[in-house]
Amino acid sequence: MEAMRYSIMAGGKRVRPILLMAGAEAVGGHADRLLPAACALECLHTYSLIHDDLPAMDDDDLRRGRATCHKVYGEAIAILAGDGLLNYSFELLSSMEMREAVDPALLNETISIFGRAAGVFGMIGGQTADILFEGKPIDAETLAFIHSHKTGALLAVSVEMGAVLGNADPEQRQALKEFGKALGLTFQIVDDILDIVGDEKIIGKPIGSDTKNKKATYPALFGLEAARSKAEDLLDQALAALSDFDHKADPLRAIARYVVERNR
């Protein structure tokens, strides 16, 4: 638990939990009652970072400005801390607090879409493809698969979970899903750009690691300028998906702009 806490309290941007809460608010839901679900997203995200950083995976020493989990606690405990956080995300989602806050059928559905986005048909599938294609030439289609699964799926489902838990109607849910999808892809492209032009001190991890690990990225495939303009296009798409929403969706709009303009 010390190792779990070490990694989760290292100070990430908390983009996924904020997206869930902003998604719920956009449809008039009570975001403050959904904190366990929001935390579940950060637990899940943090486990994926701990396991990705392991020597057998990306072998990274620095994350969020600190030594990575296995550097401090050893590989065995880092694997277990990751497993613990992955498991704990489902414990939070099915906690008494959530069961009292939300209609049981909606909660079942939320757990289901979260599980699918996190698992082999989502994030884990994307990470696996990323590992399998390391150092190999890949085409735009494979890159899109890796992006949309490795990072995109969890970011998109964060917004969708907010919509479901906030009791969105089907049209609202569909619009928020499209917003999340565009945002997820934007996020990954900007991440890849920052790995080239970012400031190591601000990002909290070494830049150039994608190049070092021969990772396929959007800027590597299409160039930095094309990547920047793609991110701008996707931001427009994301904002367009919110066109039927009132001021309650302003936090989502602000997050989308932040995702493109951020420097970490």
Add this chain to the structure above:
Amino acid sequence: MEAMRYSIMAGGKRVRPILLMAGAEAVGGHADRLLPAACALECLHTYSLIHDDLPAMDDDDLRRGRATCHKVYGEAIAILAGDGLLNYSFELLSSMEMREAVDPALLNETISIFGRAAGVFGMIGGQTADILFEGKPIDAETLAFIHSHKTGALLAVSVEMGAVLGNADPEQRQALKEFGKALGLTFQIVDDILDIVGDEKIIGKPIGSDTKNKKATYPALFGLEAARSKAEDLLDQALAALSDFDHKADPLRAIARYVVERNR
């Protein structure tokens, strides 16, 4: 997915899924509608074996009579296959099939007790203690903690999940919980005995690995004969917990006897 399938189809005893179904049958539930939940237990168990076998953990080469997952697919894919199976267990529990078969509030409660038994307060906590105490002298209390968490928690919750999903009344649920607890401890003690006196060809993994890894076990602490008599006592306890059940609990009784008499 190939690596996940390789490990899960290696032919385990399927004790946990069978316990869930027998638990549901004992209270008159429809076990055949609960197959996804039963499979979730085997996915969870298999992930724990894959991660336990990793070089950073117990570093085992053989499991269920086959080369371990990381020996065949490498460490990165073995970690991901384990993550995938852990995650998939929750996907199965929250699948459409389960949501159509069971009352949504009962399903959320099932996911909750499963998550707790599998996580840092259950199995992962037990495995962590096991790793941390490797090669160190431990007392009977610590050994009981490791046993009841590492193996006992998941076996016990298998029966309890069957009870909840089979719509047990509170007394039935309590009795089945006690049965599961006694059975879980029996299972681990017999496992430890088999690691000393078992036949490698039948067990499908090398015997003597606990001694090699300086693991604390019941026979190591109290001797082989005391371990055997403890297992018999626990079997009696488990059967006594079922005294108010009719013939529908006979499969549970048979499994309990099998757990003590098995040679693998």
